[in-house]
Amino acid sequence: RKQMRNTLGDEVDDFIWHLRWRGHEIIKSRVAKYGIDCDLKHGHLHTAMKASHMDELKATYDEALRRGMEADVTLLDAAGVRAQLGSDLYCGALKNTRNMHLHPLNLCLGEAKAAESLGALIFEHSEVLDIVHGPRPAVVTMGGRIEAKQVLLAGDVYHKLERRRLKGMIFPAMGGIVTTAPLGAELIEAINPFDLAVYDCRFVLDYYRLTGDGRLLFGGGANYSGRDSRDIAGELRPCIERTFPQLKGVQIDFQWSCAMGIVMNRIPQLGKLSSNVWYCQGYSGHGVATTHIMGEIMAKAITGDLEQFDTFAACKHIKVPLGDQLGNPMLAAGMWYYQMP
Ligand SMILES: Cc1cc2nc3c(=O)[nH]c(=O)nc-3n(C[C@H](O)[C@H](O)[C@H](O)COP(=O)(O)OP(=O)(O)OC[C@H]3O[C@@H](n4cnc5c(N)ncnc54)[C@H](O)[C@@H]3O)c2cc1C
Numbered sequence: 360r361k362q363m364r365n366t367l368g369d370e371v372d373d374f375i376w377h378l379r380w381r382g383h384e385i386i387k388s389r390v391a392k393y394g395i396d397c398d399l400k401h402g403h404l405h406t407a408m409k410a411s412h413m414d415e416l417k418a419t420y421d422e423a424l425r426r427g428m429e430a431d432v433t434l435l436d437a438a439g440v441r442a443q444l445g446s447d448l449y450c451g452a453l454k455n456t457r458n459m460h461l462h463p464l465n466l467c468l469g470e471a472k473a474a475e476s477l478g479a480l481i482f483e484h485s486e487v488l489d490i491v492h493g494p495r496p497a498v499v500t501m502g503g504r505i506e507a508k509q510v511l512l513a514g515d516v517y518h519k520l521e522r523r524r525l526k527g528m529i530f531p532a533m534g535g536i537v538t539t540a541p542l543g544a545e546l547i548e549a550i551n552p553f554d555l556a557v558y559d560c561r562f563v564l565d566y567y568r569l570t571g572d573g574r575l576l577f578g579g580g581a582n583y584s585g586r587d588s589r590d591i592a593g594e595l596r597p598c599i600e601r602t603f604p605q606l607k608g609v610q611i612d613f614q615w616s617c618a619m620g621i622v623m624n625r626i627p628q629l630g631k632l633s634s635n636v637w638y639c640q641g642y643s644g645h646g647v648a649t650t651h652i653m654g655e656i657m658a659k660a661i662t663g664d665l666e667q668f669d670t671f672a673a674c675k676h677i678k679v680p681l682g683d684q685l686g687n688p689m690l691a692a693g694m695w696y697y698q699m700p
Contacts, residue, residue, distance in 0.1 A: 362624045366674045374670065376426065382648030383459055385655065386466065393476075395469030398571040402555040403458035406440065406449040412560035416453040423455075431457040444557065445550040446602050460556035460568050463647050490520055492633040509661050512638040513654075515646070516620030521632055527679040528628055529641040531618035535591035536578040538570060539599075540610040547573055550603050565598050575599070575606070591616055619644040623677045627653050629660075630672055637661060 360375045390399050407413045416434065423432040433454045435443065440452045471481055489499040490510060497506045512520060516531045542550070551557070551569055558566035565579035579598045591614040600607050622628060622641035627649060629639040639657050642649045653671075660668035 362626050363674060366624070366626070367670065371670065378652055378667075379648075380457075381655065382651040383457070385651040386459070386461070386648065389470060389473065390461075390466070393469060393473040395466060395473070397462045397465035397469060399459055399461045399466075400554055401456050401459050402553060403455045403460065404440070404443060404452045404555045404557045405455065406452040406557060406559045408449060408559055408561065410450065413451045415560055416451065420453055428457065431455055443553055443555065445552075445605060448602050449559070454555070458556070461647075462571065466647075487514075487518070487520065490632075490636060492636055494635075496633070496636050508635065510636045511657055511661065512632070512636065513640065513657075515640050515642070516618050521638070524632055525638065525640075528676055529620040529622050530679075532621045532644070533616050534578060534619050534644065535580065535595060535614065535616040536576060537592050537595050537599075537611045537614040538574040538576045539606065540612050541573040542569075542575060542606075542609075543573070546605065549605055550575070565602065567599075567602075574612070575603075575609075620646075623679075624674070626674045626676070627671065628674075628676055629653065629657065629668060 360372070360379070363371050363375055387399070389395060390397060405416060405419075407416055420432055420434045423429075433439075435452045435454060437447075437450050440449045441447065443452070443454065475481060485500045485502065487498045487500055490512065491497040491499060491504075495506050495508070496510045497504050498510060512518070514520065516529050547569060554569055556566070556568040558564050563580060565577070567575060567577040570576050577595055577599050579595055592611040595614075596611065599609065620641045621643050625643045626641075627639065628641040629637070631637050637657060637660065639653050642653075656667045656671065659665075
């Protein structure tokens, strides 16, 4: 939001404030309408690890009050955090009960099923190798070619299409996540009795929540070289044990890593590649709600309502020369700077 304000001026502030809740509304209404089982729950704790973090949280808290969210937000000191969470790591936190957390893959699968029930056709294992522009654009796969009235390219950081226009605009940062073995009721009560999603204020942050089957899911750090980390559990175990000494030696059952599509100024990117080929990408690790907002904006744009699309399209993005070769080393250097104590 700050980045958009800097780019487009203060008048976009209200627009962005209201827009940020749109993703929550869309998800909530779809989960209810289509009965999607994705462990949707309310409650976030945004934690502070030093005094300057508290200043940030206080500013967010004050704004939330100004905007009528007094029933949703509570500013906590260290003792207040301790009453919510079995950790001594934090000097304070902002609790927000309007924010939500969920199982993102189950949300995605539920939405895919709902889309199919409405007539959408989904083709898995059909990599698009090329987009052919023209009055009736087409996507080309190994097995054939599909023509359409409109094409929306939404492959985020994993595709290598349209390099002439899109090269050097987003960069992969590998994020690692682990889940522990099921913790059991006693440990859950000791570490996170209110089932909150927790994340700290650092630029390269730790984030965690409990899963539906009672494991701790913990993500943290990020590898901005664009290469995969080899030992995710080895990297994250010290972070888990520092946060919750009660979990020293806990068994880690699963680990995985995946690329986030990072945009230098953190504003999602959208635009037109030709009159009927569009793109939308780059959520910088915050895509679960944001993709729902941007999906709606793109759907409106493609059907003729360009107002919100034009606001985002007006944001200027840095395109790193030599794109993929230079972008990741630059990003890695920037992140190294932010990770320094
Ligand atoms: C480790 C990690 C943790 C994260 N944590 C959070 C979080 O806590 N909260 C949050 O909001 N966000 C989080 N994110 C970010 C979030 O997952 C992404 O922002 C979001 O998934 C982006 O959605 P998308 O649909 O644009 O892209 P994706 O989810 O990447 O989907 C793109 C799809 O396009 C397909 N595709 C790509 N190229 C082609 C091609 N050539 N042909 C056909 N198909 C293609 C891919 O297979 C993929 O299915 C996290 C990401 C990672 C990696």
